[in-house]
Amino acid sequence: MANLELGQAQSVSTRKRFDFKQFLIDNNTYIILLVLVIISSLLSDTFLTSMNIRNIFLQQAGPILVAVGMLFVIMTGGIDLSVGSVMAVGATVSSILITDFGMHFLPAMLVAMTVGLVFGIFSGVLVAYGNFQGFVATLATMVIARGVSFVLTNGTPVKLQIGTLDKLVSREFFFPIIIIAAALVIIFALIQKFTGWGRLVIAIGSNPTAVQLAGIRTKRYITSTYAVAGVLSALAGIFIAARSSTGSATVGMGQELDAIAACVIGGASLAGGKGWVTKTVAGALILALIGNIMNLMAVPSYPQDIIKGLIIIAAVFLQILTDKSEKAV
Template identity: 50%
Template sequence: MNNRSIVDFIKKYNTYLILVIVVIVCMLISPSFFTITNITNIGRQYAGLTIVSLGMLIVILTGGIDLSVGSIVALGSVTMALSLKSGIGMIPSIIITILIGFGGGIFSGFLVSKLKMPPFIVTLAMMTMARGAAFVISDGSPIKTPKNSIQLLGKSAIFGVPTIVVIAGIFIIMFFFIINYTSFGRIVVAIGSNEKAVHLSGIRVDLNKMAVYAIAGVCSAVGGIIVASRTGIGTPLYGTGMELDAIAACVIGGASLSGGQGSAVKIVVGVLVLALIGNIMNLLSVPSYPQDIIKGIIIIASTLLQTFTSARKNTV
């Protein structure tokens, strides 16, 4: 294999190579890493982030950004806990929580698409409002869910696979199909590539943009439900920094922040990279603050690799 072939191979599979390298390093560092219990814990812990990252991806594909996802996760967990505590039942509580996420996404999408406000500013404001709403309705305190309610979802398994991991898998399949095999997915990618051309072709760019923010809001609300199912409580502190992890997963997964480029499968790989980094540092009892530094360095290194391979692709 010559140098050109090696570069082309790295260019095509860089995201997967990053994952393989991280897995090998984790296996060499800790004998406790590659065990059923540890792998299951990773799946449970990062199922919510996977779903949130998929919602972030579809926004990024249009050239936008959504900083509110972590706050909507918190609002979703609090809404779910309060609804269950009021005794209205599991299904109605889930529907109400999803509708709140949908409403927050639609509101952000309306401001971005109809009023032409910058996505960064709009979602930054929504991030503040959603977090504030979570604190207000919970009175700033964790809300414990009733016994034998949402916790059953977090503890149950289907053929040995945690149910919340199965749910995340369903979302991955749905997003893969939507992005690659539907007209909506093609329009979303086209908007990120050349929004003006899409508009001139007669497609309603504004409605499609509203839709992607609504989808991101729903994904965040589902993320809140998943988190509440794992812990049995809803709290306004959930989701802090999750928007940054979701963006990092998209970047590691090769999504372009300028829009028009991204893959649902590679974003899942990005989440796995973040999950493995966090997991191995926990196994090694690394304090949380150094973990953030190490994670940041790895994100920068991954981004540099993506930038290098993209530059090679453009010059070949």
């Protein structure tokens, strides 16, 4: 009888442990996304059609990868303003290799991603070893990368032939860019949660001094986050080129702001040490749904920017409230 009562008491205690308020705090990004989906489906009959949903994922495959790359940089306490320009490098380099040199699109993609890696390492070295502020270092890289893209194309978009990069968005191959983006999101979510690299990136953003005193070479880890952002940004640029069948030096303009916004909406702290891959993806989708539903309702583009700005402010305000609530708990 005593054991039975003890078991019942433990069961009651377990049920009492569920904190609804804490649940809302921990999952606010997902809840916002769900509410937005419901509202959008009520506002437009075409929102939940398979074509519209597919178009959203095709459009966001690239920006989601950029946001994930930005997240790891932000978690170290840094910022990367060059991601949009590196997207342009990825788009132009791959397009030129395919069009002018007759290279198969797969090795062309690898070369373009390697160039993105170089730009990422360049930014990371300036920040970690040159003691540059992330804002200044990546601002310089942003200008250089954009300039390289314009020089490579001579300011003229490169038109891709049918049957090259457009295979990445082909229905016949089950829309590879969606599959690739989903696979990379899963991989990086697992890396963040289960690997030493993922945990140390967060630790560096939380308390870099303590990590250094533990004998860990933080500079290598900081550089690696910028390298990841560079590779993912170049791949995102390739995705844009695949969708438009054009490699343009104007690809990715302003994308750094959307990536930062996605991270912030996903609960990442710009001071570092806090962020989640899955929530960042949800943040990117929130921005995408806002733009999508406004397009379906024929809202002009300029008011869309105003609304996005207000949403970013609201997201930061929500983050502040969340931090206060967590401290209170």
